[in-house]
Amino acid sequence: MEKSNLCVKCINWDHRPEGAPGERMGYCIARHRIVSPHLECEYYQLRTADRVATLNNRLYGQIDDSMEEMDF
Numbered sequence: 001m002e003k004s005n006l007c008v009k010c011i012n013w014d015h016r017p018e019g020a021p022g023e024r025m026g027y028c029i030a031r032h033r034i035v036s037p038h039l040e041c042e043y044y045q046l047r048t049a050d051r052v053a054t055l056n057n058r059l060y061g062q063i064d065d066s067m068e069e070m071d072f
Contacts, residue, residue, distance in 0.1 A: 005037030011047045011055060013037075 007013040007026065015026040028035045030043035038044075045051065 003039050005039060006041055006044045007035065007037035009047055010041070010043070011045045011051045012043055013047075 007028070008015075012028050012030040013026050014029055024036050025034055026037070027033070028043070
């Protein structure tokens with residue numbers, strides 16, 4: 001089985017193109033630093049839709065359904 005970089009599939013990986021770190025670099029939320037993708041990592045957590053939603057809720061708060069229909 002071919003080894004692949006874990007970071008690009010990890011919930012902790014945040015590739016920030018505005019920082020111009022390059023394609024092979026990104027920010028690790030768990031390590032709090034710029035890293036290149038790893039093959040093995042104790043912080044690895046597979047990115048799924050549910051985990052992304054939970055992380056976004058933790059970072060930005062829960063959005064009420066009534067708030068989505070606000071007219072600005």
